[in-house]
Amino acid sequence: MTNHLPSPPVFDPRGTVTTAAVSLAPRVRSLDTLRIGIFDxxxxxxxxxxxxxxxxxxxxxxxxxxxxxxxxSFSRLAPDDLLDRVAAENDVVISAIGD
Known part of the structure; x- marks a missing residue:
């Protein structure tokens, strides 16, 4: 009697990552009079x-x-509505990773 169980998939750790190119925002010349978002x-x-x-x-x-x-939570993505609000309410945003 032969066992015909399906073979489990094999994970290839060398997988490919595809990303879209994203351009950086232009650098501001001065922070004077700007609305600055502080994103913690x-x-x-x-x-x-x-x-x-x-x-x-x-x-x-x-x-x-x-x-x-x-x-x-630092372990979760920020909700889209929060990111949209941050973008709409500020001229520039400063964020930090404080490990």
Missing amino acids: NSKWNASKLLRAVMSRVERDASGTTFTRYTKE
Whole structure:
């Protein structure tokens, strides 16, 4: 009697990744008077790092406004509606990974 069970699929760790080219946003000449989004990915030290960056920008630029945003979990993607809101409400966004 022969056993005709299907062979399990074999995972190839050398798989290919396809990506679309994305261009970078143009660099701003100055942060003066801009609406700056502060995007915290909720990792342990991200908030600390972003507070230091905000302090530096406040010292060096004039008339800027800040709006803070925080992801619910660093291990999950940010929801599209949050990303859309961040993009619509700001001229530039600063984010950090604070491991």
